[in-house]
Amino acid sequence: MRSSRLFAPTLREVPSDVEMTSHALLLRAGFIRQMGAGVYEFLPLGWRVLNKVSDIIRDEMDKSGAQELLLSAIQPEELWAESGREGPMSDVLIGFQDRRGTKYYLGPTHEEIITDLVRKNVRSYRDLPLNLYQIQMKYRDEPRPRGGLVRCREFLMKDAYSFDRDEAALDTVYNRMYEAYVNVFKRCGMDITAVDASGGAIGGKETKEFMLLTDAGEDSVLMCPKCGYAANQEIADFRLVDASTGDEKKQMARVDTPGAHTVDEVCGFLKAKPNQLIKTLILMADDKPVAALVRGDRDLNEGRFRVLLGASKLEMATPEQIAACTGGPIGFSGPVGLKVPLYADEETLGMVNFIVGANEGDAHLVDVNWCDVAGKVTSARLRFAVSGDLCEKCDEPFEEKRGMEMGHIFKLKYAISEPLNAVYTDEDGSEKLIIMGCYGIGVSRIVAGVAEVSNDDNGLIWPVSIAPYQVQLICANVTDETQLALAERVYETLVQAGVEVLYDDRNDRAGVKFKDADLIGTPIQVVVGKLAAEGKAEIRTRVDKTAEPVAEADILANVQARVGG
């Protein structure tokens, strides 16, 4: 491809509303353009990278025994109603009606569609196992798209779904997918950490997320430096340390705390530390109020709490709902005399003489002890693990890192097949539910991820495997006939040999072309310049700018060696 013909508008300056490195570089280098919030167009360079990633995924998926197909992006609403996920996922569903008034959603994921396909076409155990995948745009009305390709409303995903007879067969395919994923990310040049994760709205415990560790990531990952345990903060387990001081219990007292409704304000007012306070969070679990009690400096893990309650919906109560069940305004709730079910984080049980809200405006209770709290208190782990908490297996303090989720595999089991009644006839003639797994990779997010971690001040740095072109050939001065003639010959030679080469034949100053080449990030650069008079070109890499003079006859072999390595 000749740069003079390539549609790759590069920018010198970063558009003002861009913050994330990968976003800025992909825009500047002419890989993507924005259509709207979380909606991007892939320009030729971006599209090439996306396809390189897709091809690697295809190769690994096919090797693992999965079969590619293409499902409909338009999904009938009734399937979502049937699976019971229309409600839980209503926030992100983008819907429309056809001319007859039938409702549809643009596919945010394809469990319903594929399970419907399979239940209509699979009858017998002889038809199993099946592992089907596709690479297709997904549509989710994300509450907050961000970071360019990191979180989009329209994004490219590889999604695979396995269908098996029993758990043992599911385990087999799950493990095979794990291996395939490891291979995919390795081939894309990414250093990925697999972590224990939460099944999210679907549920399920056996699930792994494939995280790219980067400060730009949206997730928190807790890692044990000793045993290698790694988990998403949402589900990370840790050892409870008994922090009870053995202080003598004092007499509870009511104090005025005008205007102090946040933990910081109360602490400032009472000259206390956040860990001496227990905050009482009122939540609505399937529309019934419950109270969660956690130490003032901790955060409630709502996902864990929801699972504990067995609730399908859990959300923070509104000020009105809080007033209705506590009798006080938001910010002054407390467990003493509270008439809603109380759930206390296990860490709070060892506390004495703590501070809580008084369930009335502008007042708190101090020197409270658990004996003051009438009523049943359920103790459970309700808070997130944080940096410094101890690994449950080896008592080593966790390190906390940011991660960007690139892939997710998990065992759906019967979560979808049961409501959709996807069954098969087993050997003994009995009808059984198909057991399922699902496996996703954010293809477009991989592009963002690699761009995020692989760059320098001059631009992107692509690994050979997914670079838009393997080689960038630069003719330093196209008005120099010797240079131009040599560059043209080198271009022909490389193209004929099947090397993917972007040939900068523009009539610009050399500096412009060097800058663009670095920005685009092609891993190998071949410069035809002053040495053309001697019949030589310079070959260098994007990372190591040490130029190696190479005679014309040896250029192809040199390039091929670099591409291969």
Next chain:
RNA sequence: CGGGGUGUAGCGCAGUUUGGUUAGCGCGCGUGUUUUGGGAACACGAGGUCGCCGGUUCGAAUCCGGCCACCCCGACCA
């Protein structure tokens, strides 16, 4: 959905506080000349419904009201 911010040429910005000639600057773009190894110089030139709608006014990029879009933080996030 809550909080904060921004909308003026393809990109980056000034001008808005205090309304007043023909709305500026840099980059980029076009033509020409000179240049040609790390984003060249000079000359000439093109390019704008000042986010949209309404209002106030003799007069609105500027003041007022409403709306929209985008970004960031939070909530949310198979």
